[in-house]
Amino acid sequence: xxHTPLCDLLGIEAPVLQGGMAWIADARLAAxxxxxxxxxxxxxxxxxxxxxREQIALCRSLTDRPFGVNIMLMSPHVAEVAQIxxxxxxxxxxxxxxxxxxxxxAWLAAGIKVIPVVASVASARMAARAGAHALxxxxxxxxxxxxELTTMVLVPQICxxxxxxxxxxxxxxxxxxxxxxxxxxxxxxxxxxxxLVAEECxxxxxxxDKVLEATDISTVMTGRRFGDTCRCIKNGFARNYLKIExxxxxxxxxxxxxxxxxxRRAAIEGDAKNGCFLAGQCxxxxxxxxxxxEIIRELCDGAERxxxx
Numbered sequence: 001x002x003h004t005p006l007c008d009l010l011g012i013e014a015p016v017l018q019g020g021m022a023w024i025a026d027a028r029l030a031a032x033x034x035x036x037x038x039x040x041x042x043x044x045x046x047x048x049x050x051x052x053r054e055q056i057a058l059c060r061s062l063t064d065r066p067f068g069v070n071i072m073l074m075s076p077h078v079a080e081v082a083q084i085x086x087x088x089x090x091x092x093x094x095x096x097x098x099x100x101x102x103x104x105x106a107w108l109a110a111g112i113k114v115i116p117v118v119a120s121v122a123s124a125r126m127a128a129r130a131g132a133h134a135l136x137x138x139x140x141x142x143x144x145x146x147x148e149l150t151t152m153v154l155v156p157q158i159c160x161x162x163x164x165x166x167x168x169x170x171x172x173x174x175x176x177x178x179x180x181x182x183x184x185x186x187x188x189x190x191x192x193x194x195x196l197v198a199e200e201c202x203x204x205x206x207x208x209d210k211v212l213e214a215t216d217i218s219t220v221m222t223g224r225r226f227g228d229t230c231r232c233i234k235n236g237f238a239r240n241y242l243k244i245e246x247x248x249x250x251x252x253x254x255x256x257x258x259x260x261x262x263x264r265r266a267a268i269e270g271d272a273k274n275g276c277f278l279a280g281q282c283x284x285x286x287x288x289x290x291x292x293x294e295i296i297r298e299l300c301d302g303a304e305r306x307x308x309x
Contacts, residue, residue, distance in 0.1 A: 006188035013037035019192025020070020031062035032200035038292030068092030070142030119147025141171030146175030175302015214283035
């Protein structure tokens with residue numbers, strides 16, 4: 001299996017992290033990824049502490065390998081879940097949507113490896129100064145909330161700007177993406193879209209089918225007008241969102257309220273028309289539903305074959 005310094009840092013076999021996808025990245029998927037040699041991630045999303053404690057306990061019952069929790073720093077429950085991961089001594093925490101500096105002392109004291117997701121050099125430098133162990137440099141090819149830079153240009157600039165390990169994310173779905181990320185200076189990758197179709201992923205089958213049927217032009221960016229850019233698969237919801245977003249009379253609150261609950265409708269209910277199906281541009285490369293461990297092996301084996309050439 002492909003081995004990099006990230007494996008030594010996190011105690012994993014393969015330098016592959018699973019993305020912390022809200023309503024999708026639960027304990028069962030995280031455990032399957034960790035058992036497959038990567039680092040599985042539980043999403044704390046906007047849920048409260050009881051949900052997270054249950055998920056951590058379930059994950060520990062399914063794997064004895066390292067796993068992580070993703071904390072969305074804009075969550076109304078962020079202080080509570082930040083304390084819980086410290087109390088539970090979760091091996092790894094990844095963060096998004098803000099600076100984790102306020103919670104870093106408690107996490108570091110608990111021996112947690114902290115890996116923020118960043119979309120710019122400035123954010124990377126701030127996170128490194130705060131004590132982060134590594135960074136996830138996420139390009140705009142990713143599904144969900146995204147920045148302005150592509151993975152190809154973001155990763156090497158962040159690698160040049162900090163002296164801690166960098167993990168590439170955004171548009172990575174096979175061994176070619178892994179090999180390219182390593183050539184850009186990263187020590188590993190974070191993958192979300194491909195794990196959507198892992199057999200252990202409990203997302204609604206309609207969601208999986210949307211990914212499996214996607215082409216190179218199946219995703220669209222919403223939210224750019226008010227600075228909350230998000231990538232999702234084109235459908236009725238996405239078209240209506242864009243229509244409202246660019247209505248001159250629409251306010252930021254009106255646009256935001258239109259999207260409330262849309263991800264849950266996609267992930268849990270499988271509402272093909274009114275759900276928001278977050279996925280990266282690499283969805284067009286994802287063609288098979290398969291076990292998480294098999295996905296990890298294909299990513300690493302494919303990269304090794306290219307690197308040996």
